[in-house]
Every structure is written in C-alpha cells, then in structure tokens.
Amino acid sequence: MKRVTIAVSVGCPSGIGPEVAVHAAANAEAEARCVLVGDAETLRRAAHDGKIAAARFRVVKNAPEIESLALGEIGVWGPSTQLSSLARPGAPDREAGAVQLAWVNEALALVTDGTAAALVTGPVSKFAIATSGARGAKGFSGHTEHLAARLGAREVVMAFRAANITTALVTTHLPLAEVPTAVTPEAVSTSCYWLVRLLRSLGMEAPRVAVAALNPHAGEGGMLGIEEETCIKPGIERANERLSAGGFSATLAGPLGAETAFRKQAAGAFDGVVAMYHDQATIPCKLVGFGEAVNVTLGLPVIRTSVDHGTGYDIAGMGKADPRGMESALGLALRLAKVEGRASLTARAS
Numbered sequence: 001m002k003r004v005t006i007a008v009s010v011g012c013p014s015g016i017g018p019e020v021a022v023h024a025a026a027n028a029e030a031e032a033r034c035v036l037v038g039d040a041e042t043l044r045r046a047a048h049d050g051k052i053a054a055a056r057f058r059v060v061k062n063a064p065e066i067e068s069l070a071l072g073e074i075g076v077w078g079p080s081t082q083l084s085s086l087a088r089p090g091a092p093d094r095e096a097g098a099v100q101l102a103w104v105n106e107a108l109a110l111v112t113d114g115t116a117a118a119l120v121t122g123p124v125s126k127f128a129i130a131t132s133g134a135r136g137a138k139g140f141s142g143h144t145e146h147l148a149a150r151l152g153a154r155e156v157v158m159a160f161r162a163a164n165i166t167t168a169l170v171t172t173h174l175p176l177a178e179v180p181t182a183v184t185p186e187a188v189s190t191s192c193y194w195l196v197r198l199l200r201s202l203g204m205e206a207p208r209v210a211v212a213a214l215n216p217h218a219g220e221g222g223m224l225g226i227e228e229e230t231c232i233k234p235g236i237e238r239a240n241e242r243l244s245a246g247g248f249s250a251t252l253a254g255p256l257g258a259e260t261a262f263r264k265q266a267a268g269a270f271d272g273v274v275a276m277y278h279d280q281a282t283i284p285c286k287l288v289g290f291g292e293a294v295n296v297t298l299g300l301p302v303i304r305t306s307v308d309h310g311t312g313y314d315i316a317g318m319g320k321a322d323p324r325g326m327e328s329a330l331g332l333a334l335r336l337a338k339v340e341g342r343a344s345l346t347a348r349a350s
C-alpha cells in the first residue's frame, strides 16, 4: 500500500483544534500518514484526554523520520514552534495567536518542500492571529487569503463539501456591504471553473452546476437588483468559454435563486452550486452536514482542506468536540492527493 503524508496544522491551541486533530489522526485511513504540526504538550494532553495511547505518537524531525512512521503511528512535527506554557482553553493570548499562524506556515512548508502531499488545517481564530503582533499576521482574514498570498496563487476559490452539497464561493471573507462590488464577471467565471475542476477530480465527467443569484428571486427582472444581468450572466458565459477551451464538459445553469439552487442540489439535480458570498454557502452546508463538512481551497498549487467549523472556544478542553469534520478533511485530502498527486504542485489552471 502506497501511503500519503498529510501535514496537519492543529489550529488555535486554546480551541478545539488539537482535540479534533489527535482524534482524527488516530482514526485516519491506513493510507494516510499524518504529521501534526503544533505544540507537543498540548497534543499530548488532548490525546490523553481522548484516551489515545501515548505510544502512538512519535516526534519526527525530518522527511526520513516521517517516512519511517509505522501504520498506526502519528507523527508530531518536532521543529514546530512550541508554547512557553500551556494555552488557556477558550481564551487565546497573543502567543496562542502567533503560534497558530506559525503552525500553518510550518505545515505548508512540509508540503511545498515535497515532504507531504497535502495540507489539512485545524481551526484558527482570525482575530487572535491578526492581533497577535506576529510577523505577517496583521490583517489575517483566513487561510484561503493567506495561502493564496504566500504561494502567489493567481486565482483562489473557497469551496465546501458537505453531505449532498458541494459549493464554491465567488467572494470569501469580506463585509457583506462589499459583496456586490466583488461579484464581478471574472470572479463568477473563476469560481465556476474551479468548481467544475473539483467535481471532475471527484469523479464527475460532466458536472452539472447551478450558479446562484445574488439578489432575491434572481433580481426579479431588475426590480430587486441588477448583478444577475451585469455580472453573473457574463461570468457564466466566460466560464463556458474557458471550460470548453480547456476541454472540460460541464453544464452551468443560472443565475438561479440561491434557495432553489441549493434545494435542487440537495435533491440531486445538480452536482455543485456556485454561491456569491460566504453565508449563502455555509448555511446550507452546515444545515445538512455540520461537524462533517469540509472546506477545500481551489486554485492553489497545493492541496489544502480544512474543517468547516471554528475554534469552538465555548467547548475547548471539555472533550465535547466532534472530530468528524477533521476526519472528513483528512479523507478528502487523501482522496485528492491520490487523484492529483504531484501534479498539484504545478500550476493546475488551463
């Protein structure tokens, strides 16, 4: 059996990330060789609380040591930035803010240097990072934007996959008031294109995609907004041109009222939905699959998946966190790594 190394940044040490990371790594498919990037003492406690044998964890300091991890062993990346003292559950301080960003960068480096095939990220607090004072932390608004900037990605698309919903977003983390101007034909086209690419990677030869409207009732003939005519329809046209130029078969329908697009997808009429903004996508995903939905970043030169949930400060350290989201994130990373392999380290757009 060929095994696939997955680097996992465990998220905020004051949140539920370390708990869900150790549980998910302990339950991961045999093909996944997990390397947790975080604070060793925090992970040891999370494992002990979860009754996972300490013997299953091994500190690894380089690629050969990672390769030597036996089935059932979980790597803990030795060079990880360590905490000076254990983080307080539910109350991240500046150090907790700084290390969670450092761990994302360290896990990413394992992927870009070829040691790992995919990056899986645990939940971070954007606020704790942005206010930590750490280098490069100011203005942090999410992994998606951070990884795009760090990797110099020309295009990046946030997507989610839940039970019977797969959706890609046209805009990511920005105030709602700024969404209408960010919904441009180019951005619509980019999301359509990458959603089709994702669905094809998941085995759909000719995906059927619905493109959601921005306004109620798809603008009601212009009475309730014009973005459907000025931006979304031209965006769909551009996407169709780009997809056919790349030789990809797909059907793009829309703009459709968002409520209809998601309802029909859940009923099986579409394989994916392009959503215009964050909560338009996350509400249906969390309704059908909270706890097990996965966030996947498209357009990066590396594979990156994540839990869909946040830091769960209200339940951190209580043993209540559901690890299924992290398990799904590991599962999807493994699946994509098997399909895309090293090709993902080169520009994938066409």
Ligand SMILES: NC(=O)C1=CN([C@@H]2O[C@H](COP(=O)(O)OP(=O)(O)OC[C@H]3O[C@@H](n4cnc5c(N)ncnc54)[C@H](O)[C@@H]3O)[C@@H](O)[C@H]2O)C=CC1
Pocket: 016, 020, 121, 122, 123, 124, 125, 126, 127, 291, 295, 306, 307, 308, 309, 310, 311, 312, 313, 314, 315, 320, 321, 322, 323, 325
């Ligand atoms: N992938 C990431 O890095 C993400 C980070 N966040 C960040 O997390 C922070 C908190 O965000 P919130 O909106 O409060 O969302 P949240 O997901 O942290 O919490 C919402 C509610 O769901 C519960 N919950 C979350 N995950 C759970 C799990 N695995 N098992 C059981 N219950 C769970 C929490 O206890 C809370 O009651 C914010 O700073 C946000 O930016 C939010 C979403 C994703």
Ligand SMILES: NCC(=O)COP(=O)(O)O
Pocket: 141, 142, 143, 144, 145, 282, 295, 306, 308
């Ligand atoms: N709801 C998704 C979220 O906030 C996490 O985004 P990102 O950190 O993956 O960019």
